[in-house]
Amino acid sequence: MRLLLAEYEQAATFLEERTWERRPEFLRLNPAGVLPVLQLEDGECFCGAIIAGEFLDETAGALMRDKRLMPENMVARGETRRITEWFLVKFEAEVNRYILQERVFKQLMRTEEGGGPPDSATIRAARANLANHMQYLESLASSRDWLAGTEITCADMAAAAALSVLDYLGEVKWETAPVAKEWYARVKSRPSFRPLLGDKVMGLPPSSHYIDLDF
Amino acid sequence: MRLLLAEYEQAATFLEERTWERRPEFLRLNPAGVLPVLQLEDGECFCGAIIAGEFLDETAGALMRDKRLMPENMVARGETRRITEWFLVKFEAEVNRYILQERVFKQLMRTEEGGGPPDSATIRAARANLANHMQYLESLASSRDWLAGTEITCADMAAAAALSVLDYLGEVKWETAPVAKEWYARVKSRPSFRPLLGDKVMGLPPSSHYIDLDF
Numbered sequence: 001m002r003l004l005l006a007e008y009e010q011a012a013t014f015l016e017e018r019t020w021e022r023r024p025e026f027l028r029l030n031p032a033g034v035l036p037v038l039q040l041e042d043g044e045c046f047c048g049a050i051i052a053g054e055f056l057d058e059t060a061g062a063l064m065r066d067k068r069l070m071p072e073n074m075v076a077r078g079e080t081r082r083i084t085e086w087f088l089v090k091f092e093a094e095v096n097r098y099i100l101q102e103r104v105f106k107q108l109m110r111t112e113e114g115g116g117p118p119d120s121a122t123i124r125a126a127r128a129n130l131a132n133h134m135q136y137l138e139s140l141a142s143s144r145d146w147l148a149g150t151e152i153t154c155a156d157m158a159a160a161a162a163l164s165v166l167d168y169l170g171e172v173k174w175e176t177a178p179v180a181k182e183w184y185a186r187v188k189s190r191p192s193f194r195p196l197l198g199d200k201v202m203g204l205p206p207s208s209h210y211i212d213l214d215f
Numbered sequence: 216m217r218l219l220l221a222e223y224e225q226a227a228t229f230l231e232e233r234t235w236e237r238r239p240e241f242l243r244l245n246p247a248g249v250l251p252v253l254q255l256e257d258g259e260c261f262c263g264a265i266i267a268g269e270f271l272d273e274t275a276g277a278l279m280r281d282k283r284l285m286p287e288n289m290v291a292r293g294e295t296r297r298i299t300e301w302f303l304v305k306f307e308a309e310v311n312r313y314i315l316q317e318r319v320f321k322q323l324m325r326t327e328e329g330g331g332p333p334d335s336a337t338i339r340a341a342r343a344n345l346a347n348h349m350q351y352l353e354s355l356a357s358s359r360d361w362l363a364g365t366e367i368t369c370a371d372m373a374a375a376a377a378l379s380v381l382d383y384l385g386e387v388k389w390e391t392a393p394v395a396k397e398w399y400a401r402v403k404s405r406p407s408f409r410p411l412l413g414d415k416v417m418g419l420p421p422s423s424h425y426i427d428l429d430f
Contacts (some may be wrong), residue, residue: 044290044293046297050265050300052293055289077269077270078261081265081269085265086247136246
């Protein structure tokens with residue numbers, strides 16, 4: 001979401017939401033109770049990165065000409081959406097959800113909210129899933145200029161965003177995916193990525209190469 | 216997918232795929248290994264009902280004028296996508312996936328594929344999730360003409376499709392959601408729904424009211 005807003009030059013204010021607290025005010029904005037939610041100045045909400053992304057593309061993106069991150073061609077649009085969904089839904093459900101829950105959110109949660117020490121079996125399972133996803137990412141990066149094809153698209157933003165969270169935590173074994181590493185360095189060097197590289201999670205310093213553009 | 220194809224008057228041939236067999240030819244069409252996959256005559260594929268639905272809407276739907284199932288207004292588009300995703304992703308992950316796996320697919324699978332008798336604890340958990348979803352469905356149906364707002368949209372097709380599978384199996388307690396029942400009867404009476412009402416699952420007869428339009 002932050003990458004897409006920056007790519008489409010849309011100003012936004014970012015608010016933290018601890019979704020596990022299930023605040024009624026937040027559930028009114030998104031009954032599914034998950035992030036991100038894009039709220040317009042008039043109060044209207046777009047729930048989830050895919051739906052908010054389609055909105056941004058159909059409004060701001062449609063005016064961006066060759067900087068638009070959604071192709072015009074129908075088959076390329078389908079592939080862009082497939083790769084976007086792959087990283088925002090499948091990768092999220094199989095890898096990020098578990099690693100973030102165990103390594104980040106459980107530290108922030110109170111015991112009665114499910115907080116506590118990380119569960120190593122869960123982390124191990126998620127890391128095994130990540131290894132499979134890295135193989136797929138490497139095969140994509142090896143067969144295409146960008147992950148959905150010949151042009152850079154919002155699929156690259158989705159994939160890089162999903163990976164950047166893990167990269168911060170030092171979870172990504174880039175040596176196993178050298179071509180994907182080169183693709184990631186290209187996305188990471190874009191101006192839209194800069195604010196993400198300044199992120200800090202309370203009590204968790206980033207991995208040594210997280211902000212290094214030539215890692 | 217079948218409802219949308221019928222609503223948009225697109226002819227299609229339907230092929231059964233036992234996804235748990237993970238046929239290499241099928242995984243080449245959709246590396247995620249899940250259904251539905253929409254394949255065009257030239258071989259190009261659109262993976263998943265949301266992505267194939269966006270494609271159908273942008274091609275056939277865009278020519279349908281007032282029969283188009285995606286609103287023009289940006290906020291209404293966001294809400295249509297939210298409700299569509301709710302039923303195709305969230306409802307599927309919390310209810311249908313488990314009930315279908317336990318009550319239908321395990322009967323069709325060989326033991327080494329995970330086949331066997333249904334697990335009653337899993338079914339019980341899925342039914343508890345379904346009760347929550349029925350409450351939400353009832354609150355939507357009680358506050359709107361159609362589930363995404365004032366017009367019928369692809370969100371109604373997504374929701375009705377997700378429910379029709381459960382209705383076939385007699386899992387839907389319609390008496391707990393009388394306004395949703397009235398909405399469902401309206402969708403079910405559309406010509407696009409007729410082929411679904413003729414469906415038969417091997418060894419599992421439909422519930423007594425499944426084909427009854429005035430159930």
